[in-house]
Each structure stands twice: as structure tokens, then as C-alpha cells.
Amino acid sequence: MEKNEISPSIEILIIGGSAGSFEVLLQIVPSLKLDIKFAVLIVLHRKNNSNISIADLFSKKTAIPVFECEDKDNLLPGNIYFAPPDYHLLIEKDRTVCLDYSEKENYSRPAIDITFKSASDIYKEKTAAILLSGANRDGADGLKYISQNYGTTIVQDPKEAEISTMPKEALKIFEPDYVLRSKDIIALINSF
Amino acid sequence: MITADVVGDEDLELLLTEVASVYGYDFTEYSKASIKRRINRICLIDKHKSFAELRYKVLNDQSYLSRFIEEVTVNVTEMFRDPTFYKTLKEKIIPQLGVNPFIKIWLAGCSTGEEVYSISILLHEANLAHKAIIYATDINPTVLEKAKTGIYPINYMKFYTENYQNSGGTEDFSNYYSANYDHVSFREYLRKNIIFSTHNLVSDRSFNEFQLIICRNVLIYFDKVLQDKVFNLFDGSLETLGYLALGSKETIRFSNLNQTYKQIEKEKIWKKTR
Numbered sequence A: 001m002e003k004n005e006i007s008p009s010i011e012i013l014i015i016g017g018s019a020g021s022f023e024v025l026l027q028i029v030p031s032l033k034l035d036i037k038f039a040v041l042i043v044l045h046r047k048n049n050s051n052i053s054i055a056d057l058f059s060k061k062t063a064i065p066v067f068e069c070e071d072k073d074n075l076l077p078g079n080i081y082f083a084p085p086d087y088h089l090l091i092e093k094d095r096t097v098c099l100d101y102s103e104k105e106n107y108s109r110p111a112i113d114i115t116f117k118s119a120s121d122i123y124k125e126k127t128a129a130i131l132l133s134g135a136n137r138d139g140a141d142g143l144k145y146i147s148q149n150y151g152t153t154i155v156q157d158p159k160e161a162e163i164s165t166m167p168k169e170a171l172k173i174f175e176p177d178y179v180l181r182s183k184d185i186i187a188l189i190n191s192f
Numbered sequence B: 001m002i003t004a005d006v007v008g009d010e011d012l013e014l015l016l017t018e019v020a021s022v023y024g025y026d027f028t029e030y031s032k033a034s035i036k037r038r039i040n041r042i043c044l045i046d047k048h049k050s051f052a053e054l055r056y057k058v059l060n061d062q063s064y065l066s067r068f069i070e071e072v073t074v075n076v077t078e079m080f081r082d083p084t085f086y087k088t089l090k091e092k093i094i095p096q097l098g099v100n101p102f103i104k105i106w107l108a109g110c111s112t113g114e115e116v117y118s119i120s121i122l123l124h125e126a127n128l129a130h131k132a133i134i135y136a137t138d139i140n141p142t143v144l145e146k147a148k149t150g151i152y153p154i155n156y157m158k159f160y161t162e163n164y165q166n167s168g169g170t171e172d173f174s175n176y177y178s179a180n181y182d183h184v185s186f187r188e189y190l191r192k193n194i195i196f197s198t199h200n201l202v203s204d205r206s207f208n209e210f211q212l213i214i215c216r217n218v219l220i221y222f223d224k225v226l227q228d229k230v231f232n233l234f235d236g237s238l239e240t241l242g243y244l245a246l247g248s249k250e251t252i253r254f255s256n257l258n259q260t261y262k263q264i265e266k267e268k269i270w271k272k273t274r
């Protein structure tokens, strides 16, 4: 299911994940080449545990600078950002972060759908997005929306995903550009 | 399914400008990304099929205004949200406030009151409530009415009790309310030292001087220019050596207050040094 045409230059890569995706990120993040030309934004369903800093945790695994977003932070190319727990994350035209503490969507805050939609509205065809393992259907609609706006869409192969519900929900409603296992996801990102 | 927005960027500008001139509620300096999402959400929920339809309703139906404001100004809140924040308040800030003969606190953007009852509980536990007064304000009169009742769904209490305990609370949390069927009422004495009032951070001025100002998860809805104005309002309303507390992902880093305020540990609490 690989696409042959050359993908347009990517300005942002968003990775959405829920249950079972943390381990996948622990494979992906350390394998990213250090001079990535785009911002990487990771939206993960996780507990609001303020004792552990996810940015510190991942900083130990890569030389790419890793941050957990605060309100109004700039999303700069070459960095990795995590959405903070318990806020939705939207993006402004000037590529700054806009946090929102409103109702959960798909029983989730942050909701992957919300960030996917927002990014697609701002970065249009220069958006790339990956949907990983998870137990609900958050992210499916947003990924389809990105695809409709000519962004690049990737779904983790349900056969590999620890919990395949989330990838499967996406595959039910549209055909993404790629359905890949983690090692191929890494190779693809490094080719952007 | 996610569909393209009914209300685009230019529509948004137009509507917000008109709402400001017709009703005096100025949302033109709110964060674009989130207010745009809220307004498109209203269109989805209330089934406005076009921008024109929404605009007509908002500008011609006065009774729809409160619905509009309620949706635009997100009012989600919790008791003892971010337990470590409350822990720091309890251990580091409130004892400091206690040295004053009289304690004045401003809680801006109090929504339906969960936060202000949490603070009131801390003051009672520190035996300072008798000399404290909390001004709890919000732009939205509807949420304030709810806040005044102190009535909340009973099924949230398990979660709030956990938050309370994680913040260092050692009392039996259920002593603070009485339960009736599906809801609870927080005790009258917790309300005694609270004054509820409308106050719009965009257009209203300073009304007192405080030793502690708490404004959490409100500034995320404002753009940087408006944030700066509100920071100045807070600065003008805070005594020297007073404290400013913000939401867990908000910061004064981008503002000129950064020079004269000192952060307390890692929490989003700053002390005004001069």
C-alpha cells in the first residue's frame, strides 16, 4: 500500500497514540535522525502524573531536544514536543501552541482528533500524521480529515499494534497512504 | 466524521467585532484557534448550517447570547485539580498569608466554584478562614449562580476525594458536604468568606489589593496581547510580596512581569518581589 509519488515537504509530523503506544514511541524516538527538518508533536493519552516529566524521560533517549508544551510555545522544526496531559492542543497560524481545557472528546483529553484537525487546518498538505496502538476510536476521524486535505497519513499495522482498535477504526473509514510496522515507520520518517 | 469549519477566519473576525459592539463582550483578543473551534462547535450542536444563520441568531436573539457566551468561554473545572499545586499552596503559601491581620484573595475565572470551595477548605484547615475573604469572579453570571449553590453531582466525589488526599488533605472529605440522592451540597460555612461577583478581565478594572491572585486556565484562552493586559491588571491588584498563581501550563515567561516576579519551586506560583 505504498505511495510512489514524492511526498511534499513536511512541516509537522504528529503522532497520536493511546494504550500500547508508549513502547512503540520508545522505539521510534531514539531512531529518528538528529537533523529532522520538521517539528514532531506527540499526542498521547496518558495519566496526569506530575511526578514524571515525559520530556525528561525521552530526552535521555535522543539528542533531539524534547519538550512538553506549555501555552503559547513555538513549534519549531527540529524539535520534539509532547502535548501536556489533560489539555487539548490546538495550533495557531503563527505555529504557536494553544491549549484548551474543555470537555473531553472520545473520552480523551488531549483528544488526538482535535490536534489532527487543527494541524491540518494550519499546515494543510505539509502535515504528516501517524496513528498508533490504542483501545478507542480517537484519531480515526482526524486522520481521515488530514488525508482529505492532502496530508500524509500513516497507520500502525494492526497486526503489530498491541491494541489494534485504534488503527482498525481508521482503516474502516478511509485508506491511509501507509500501513506500516514500527521499523518501517522509522524508515519512512527518516526519509521525509 | 470531521467536516470543514462553517465559520472561517474572516467570519470569525466579523462576528466577534459585532458581538463586541452590540453587547459589549469583547472576545476579539481571545486565542483564535480555540475560539474558532468553540464557535464551530456551537454551529454543529445547535445545527446552524451556515455562518449567516449563526450570525443572525447571535445578533438578533438576545436570549441566545448567554448560550453563546457559555460555549465560547469554556467552563470546565474540578476540585483540587493538580494536587501538587494545592499541596504547595497549603504548605508554602497559605502559612505565609497567615501572618497578615487580614487575608484578601482574588480568584479570577472561578467558573462553577469547585476551585474556590477547594481554597476555602484549605483556609479552614489552616484556621485562617475567620480573617480571610475570597473574591471569586467570572465573566459569566450563569456559572456564578451555580457556584453560589455549592451543589455538585455526587459521582464526582470519589475523584475529588482522591485529589484532596493527594494534595495532602487528611480530613474526611465527606465532612465538607451533605449528600442527597445524586448530588452533594457543600457546607454553608465554606461559603461564608466568599464573595461572588461578575468581573470581565478584558474590560473591568482592578477593584482591590490582594495578597494572592489565582487565575488558572483562563489565560490560555487569551492571545499574548490580551494576556499582557491582564498581567498588568493583576500586577496592579497585587501587594508587594503577594503571590500570583496560574494554571499548570500557563506562564509569565513571555510577559514583562518576568523581571520582578520570582517563581516558587516548580509550581506555577510567583511572588511579586517589588
Ligand SMILES: C[S@@+](CC[C@H](N)C(=O)[O-])C[C@H]1O[C@@H](n2cnc3c(N)ncnc32)[C@H](O)[C@@H]1O
Binding pocket: A101, B073, B074, B075, B076, B077, B078, B081, B108, B109, B110, B111, B112, B115, B137, B138, B139, B140, B143, B199, B200, B201, B202, B215, B216, B217, B218, B221, B247
Ligand atoms: C476553563 S475555566 C477554568 C476554571 C477554573 N479556574 C479551573 O482552572 O478549573 C475558564 C473560566 O474563565 C472564565 N472566563 C473566560 N473569559 C473571561 C473573562 N474575560 N473574564 C473573566 N472570566 C473569564 C470562563 O467563564 C470560565 O469560567
